[in-house]
Amino acid sequence: MKVLIVDDDPNTVQMIEDSIPWEEYGISEIFAAYHGQMAMEIIGKEEPDIVISDIEMPQMDGMELLEAMEETLPTMPEIILLTCHESFQFAQKAMQYGVSAYLLKPFRKEELTAVLTTSVVKCRRKMEGQRMKEKLQSSKRQLDRNQDYLMQNFLRGLFYRDITGTREELEKVVKTRGISFALDERYYLCLVGFNQTEMERRLLTDQEMHFILKNVASEVMYDQIDMKMVMDFVRGPYYFLMLPVSENFCTRTGLEERGERLIQAIGRYLHVKLSCVMSLPCCPENFADCFWKIMEQFKQLGTVRASVQWEDAKQTEELFESPFSAEDIREKIRQRKKVELIISVKNILEEIEKEGRLDGTIMHMIHQDIMQIFYSYLNESGIQAYRMFQDSVSRTLSNRAEYSKVDMIKYINYLFDRTMEKMDELQKENSLIGTVRKYIDKHYSSNIGRDEIAAAVCIAPSYLSKQFREETGQSLREYINSKRIDAAKQLMSTTKLNLTDIALQVGFENIPYFSTVFKKYCGVSPSEWKEKEG
Known part of the structure; x- marks a missing residue:
C-alpha cells in the first residue's frame, strides 16, 4: 500500500513519518506534500491508498483537496484529516466525502495508530473485494470461453x-457438455469465405x-x-x-439481405471479396x-465475384465458348510477347467479370484452355509438357490458378517463362542432342535406355530416337554401347580387373553380351x- 502525508508544516510531516512502523501495516511507500496542489500532482501519479492531510494549508486547503x-478520482482513498481547531462544520463536511477519521492537533501516537489501523483494514477490504470481483469476472470470462469452445x-x-x-442421442451430448443449443429448431447454414492469397498488402495480419x-x-x-x-x-487458400x-x-429474405450487407461491409473496410452460400433450413x-x-457449391462459385447464393439456386448450363483465340496465343508465345499475352488475358477476364459471369466454373474452363x-x-x-510441370511449384500454381484473376495471371506468367526456358535449351549449342549426349x-x-533418357529431357521417346539418329547417324543404343566399350578398354589398359567385373562396371549385364x-x-x-594391348 501507499500513504501520502499532506501538511504545510515539514516538522509535522517528519514526525508522522518517523512515528509509525509502516512496514508492519503493509505500507511500502510514503510520499509527502506541503500543500493541496502538490498533493494532487502526487495523487495523480502514485494513486495512494491512504491520505493523511491537514485542513488549514495555503494555496489549496484540506477541504478543497x-x-x-x-x-x-474514480475511487476515493481512505482519508485521515488533521486540524488544530475542532469544528462541527468541518467534521460534517468531511463525513460527506467518506473521511475515515478526524484528529485534533496535537495528537498522541496511539491516536494516529488507531485511526491508521482502521484505514488499513478498510483498504485491505477494498483490495480483497476488488480481487474477488476481478476473480469472478475472470471466472465468468473463462466460463464464457469454455462455453464458446464447447459449442464450436x-x-x-x-x-x-x-x-x-x-x-x-444429440440431446444427451448437449446435456453432457452443458451447452445450450435448440435441437428442435431448423437452421440455415451460412458459409462465408474469402481467398487469402488475393488480398492486397496491408498493415493487418491474418489473425487480425x-x-x-x-x-x-x-x-x-x-x-x-x-x-x-x-x-x-481454412481449406486451401x-x-x-x-x-x-x-x-x-x-426469414430467408432477411438472411439474404444480411449476407449482402456482410459482403458490402467487408469489401468496403477490408477490401476483400466474400462469397456466401446458404443452405435451406435443416435439422x-x-x-x-x-x-x-x-462446400461443394462454394467451390464452384469461388470468390472471383462477391455474391450470395442459395443451395437451391438453379445452375445455368450455358455452353461456355472460349474467349481466347488459340492461334493468337500460340503466336504470342512464338514471338515471346509475354506482356501482350498477359494484358490480353487480363482484359478478357475483366470483361467477363463485368458481365457477371466470372465464377469458379468459368475460371476452371479458362484454366484448362490456357494450359x-x-x-x-x-x-x-x-517436348512432353506434362513431364515439365510435375514439380511441386508447377502443381501449386496450377491448383491455385482458378481461385482469382491474380492467381490466373501468375500461372500464365509461370507457364510462359518455363516454356521459353525449355525452348532456349533446345536452341543453344547445348542443344537437345547435346543434352542427351551429356x-x-x-x-x-x-x-x-530410350525411355529413361526421354523422361530425363522431357521429350517423347519416338521423337528423341528420330532426332538423335538424324543428327548423329547412330541409334541411342549404338551410342550407349560405344561409350561402354571405350570405358571398358580404358579399364583393361589401366587396371587388373577381370573381364566380368569390367563388363558389369561399364553397364553390361553379362559377359557373353x-x-x-x-x-x-x-x-x-x-x-x-x-x-594384344598388354
Whole structure:
C-alpha cells in the first residue's frame, strides 16, 4: 500500500513519518506534500491508498483537496484529516466525502495508530473485494470461453460427422457438455469465405483480419457479437466462417439481405471479396449433409465475384465458348510477347467479370484452355509438357490458378517463362542432342535406355530416337554401347580387373553380351584385345 502525508508544516510531516512502523501495516511507500496542489500532482501519479492531510494549508486547503479528489478520482482513498481547531462544520463536511477519521492537533501516537489501523483494514477490504470481483469476472470470462469452445466443438463435430445420431442421442451430448443449443429448431447454414492469397498488402495480419471478420459477421448475422456459434476454418487458400442461423430468428429474405450487407461491409473496410452460400433450413442431425453440399457449391462459385447464393439456386448450363483465340496465343508465345499475352488475358477476364459471369466454373474452363494451348505448343517441338510441370511449384500454381484473376495471371506468367526456358535449351549449342549426349556420358554405366533418357529431357521417346539418329547417324543404343566399350578398354589398359567385373562396371549385364558387342566394335574379343594391348 501507499500513504501520502499532506501538511504545510515539514516538522509535522517528519514526525508522522518517523512515528509509525509502516512496514508492519503493509505500507511500502510514503510520499509527502506541503500543500493541496502538490498533493494532487502526487495523487495523480502514485494513486495512494491512504491520505493523511491537514485542513488549514495555503494555496489549496484540506477541504478543497477533498473536493478535487472527489471530482477527478474514480475511487476515493481512505482519508485521515488533521486540524488544530475542532469544528462541527468541518467534521460534517468531511463525513460527506467518506473521511475515515478526524484528529485534533496535537495528537498522541496511539491516536494516529488507531485511526491508521482502521484505514488499513478498510483498504485491505477494498483490495480483497476488488480481487474477488476481478476473480469472478475472470471466472465468468473463462466460463464464457469454455462455453464458446464447447459449442464450436459440438458444431464442428456435427459438420464433420464426428458427432452423429438421432435427436434424442444429440440431446444427451448437449446435456453432457452443458451447452445450450435448440435441437428442435431448423437452421440455415451460412458459409462465408474469402481467398487469402488475393488480398492486397496491408498493415493487418491474418489473425487480425480473421478476428475482424468474425466480429463483423457475428454482428451482422446475429445482431450481436457472439462467437460461440461461429466456426472458422481454412481449406486451401480460403478462410471460411460457418454460421448456423435459426429459422425462427430470420426469414430467408432477411438472411439474404444480411449476407449482402456482410459482403458490402467487408469489401468496403477490408477490401476483400466474400462469397456466401446458404443452405435451406435443416435439422441439426442433418448438418453434415448440408455442410458438404454447400462446400461443394462454394467451390464452384469461388470468390472471383462477391455474391450470395442459395443451395437451391438453379445452375445455368450455358455452353461456355472460349474467349481466347488459340492461334493468337500460340503466336504470342512464338514471338515471346509475354506482356501482350498477359494484358490480353487480363482484359478478357475483366470483361467477363463485368458481365457477371466470372465464377469458379468459368475460371476452371479458362484454366484448362490456357494450359492446353501451352502444352500443345510444347508438344509440337517434341517436348512432353506434362513431364515439365510435375514439380511441386508447377502443381501449386496450377491448383491455385482458378481461385482469382491474380492467381490466373501468375500461372500464365509461370507457364510462359518455363516454356521459353525449355525452348532456349533446345536452341543453344547445348542443344537437345547435346543434352542427351551429356546425360548418356554421365549415366552409361547404369541400366538406361530410350525411355529413361526421354523422361530425363522431357521429350517423347519416338521423337528423341528420330532426332538423335538424324543428327548423329547412330541409334541411342549404338551410342550407349560405344561409350561402354571405350570405358571398358580404358579399364583393361589401366587396371587388373577381370573381364566380368569390367563388363558389369561399364553397364553390361553379362559377359557373353559384352563380348559380342566388343567384337562388333573392335573386331576382336575382349581377351584378344587385352592380350594384344598388354
